[in-house]
Amino acid sequence: MQTQIDDALMLDYVSGSLAEPVALAVATHLSLSDRARSAYTETMTLGGGLLCALDDESLSDDALDDVLARLDDEDFGDETAGAEMPGMDAGGLDDAALALVPEPLRPYIKGSLDGLDWKRRGNGVTEARIDLPGSDVFRVSLLKVDPGRAMPQHSHRGREYTVVLQGGYRDGDIDLDAGDFCEADGGDIHQPVADAKEGCLCLIVLDAPVRLTGALGWVVNPFLKT
Amino acid sequence: MMVAIAQERDRAAFARLFAHFAPKLKAYGMRAGADPHTAEEIAQEAMVAVWRKAASFNPAKASVSTWLFTIVRNKRIDMLRREGRPDLREEDFLHLEQPVETQDETYEANETGAVLADRIAGLPDDQALVIKKAFYEDKSHRAIAEELGLPLGTVKSRIRLALTRLKTTLPDS
Incomplete structure (x- = not known):
């Protein structure tokens, strides 16, 4: 398990090769963590340098004129362009959702958190699936765990990306708080326990169903049911 | 500008x-x-x-x-x-x-680009290849590992080594 975005994952994010569900987990963490953002900026800066290092590819003769003509259209429509700031729109989220849901995640949640399709998964765990392209391969959810409750012990066939949105949890000797990120890989057997006071709300992206390893796992298996 | x-x-x-x-x-x-x-x-x-x-x-x-x-x-x-x-x-x-x-932003960009191009040329071939595939060809490190028939850990460590070396060229390091 690792609690930072490693170089390889950051490079995938920066180069734009991540599938949307994983990119969403990374973007959500980036919006909450200064440290991750500075690693991201460094890698982006490398991208800028690598762009400059490319040999020029010649453009057609009218490429610039064509763009200048488009700028006329841009300037003509300036009044509306100023009003439209992508991402600034709260997306109709209520105040409670705005307080808890970081910007990259907002377009995926419509209205309020309570309005999501929360399903009880037993043992103090509730889950709301988030639909987005790729969710046939990935499982993207918000997971709420009541204070002090433990998730069933499990391991993974694929990878699990977690971003804590509220509260926190302890997993073995790892403590995660709001804003933190965790990537667990196949073979990591773990059993997160939610913070005793606040419980835990997190974004979880799974790229294959989890496998339960605890004796009682079959009773409370939030992931193999749909 | x-x-x-x-x-x-x-x-x-x-x-x-x-x-x-x-x-x-x-x-x-x-x-x-x-x-x-x-x-x-x-x-x-x-x-x-x-x-x-x-x-x-x-x-x-x-x-x-x-x-x-x-x-x-x-x-x-x-x-x-x-x-x-x-x-x-x-x-x-x-x-x-x-x-x-x-x-002069263009000058500055040229400088960084030129320095980085030199640095990439100076990387061991296997590291340069992985970086180019990632940045230029839009391939994930998993796809690169698959394409080159390498273990994931090998690709990850090449990325780590290459990025560490390239980052020393950045303006703020």
Whole structure:
């Protein structure tokens, strides 16, 4: 398990090769963590340098004129362009959702958190699936765990990306708080326990169903049911 | 130059920026597998976005080349993929530890580009290959491992070594 975005994952994010569900987990963490953002900026800066290092590819003769003509259209429509700031729109989220849901995640949640399709998964765990392209391969959810409750012990066939949105949890000797990120890989057997006071709300992206390893796992298996 | 574009809507300055960067933006699109026509469209769209977003460019946060990279990468994702991507307004929140102080952004970008090109040329071949595939060909490290028939851990460590070495060329290190 690792609690930072490693170089390889950051490079995938920066180069734009991540599938949307994983990119969403990374973007959500980036919006909450200064440290991750500075690693991201460094890698982006490398991208800028690598762009400059490319040999020029010649453009057609009218490429610039064509763009200048488009700028006329841009300037003509300036009044509306100023009003439209992508991402600034709260997306109709209520105040409670705005307080808890970081910007990259907002377009995926419509209205309020309570309005999501929360399903009880037993043992103090509730889950709301988030639909987005790729969710046939990935499982993207918000997971709420009541204070002090433990998730069933499990391991993974694929990878699990977690971003804590509220509260926190302890997993073995790892403590995660709001804003933190965790990537667990196949073979990591773990059993997160939610913070005793606040419980835990997190974004979880799974790229294959989890496998339960605890004796009682079959009773409370939030992931193999749909 | 960016100030002239943002505040004075200076088209001559924009044309200079276009002359310098558009050929590189097209090259970037082609490296990702776009045909020349699509790659040129990506370059043009990116330059239109530069005009549109010039006011939000903050030289204290990022160099022009980094900002352009962010824009063209997003254009490339939008145009070459059907699926979406989380909108992070990345162009707005990029921030460096130290401001980039420069009078001539194009010169500065050239310098960094040239230094980086040298550094990449100086990397061991196996590291350079992985970095080029990731940045230029839009391949994930998993896809690269598969393509080269290498264990994931090997690709990860090559990326780590290469990035560590390349980052020493950045302005703030």
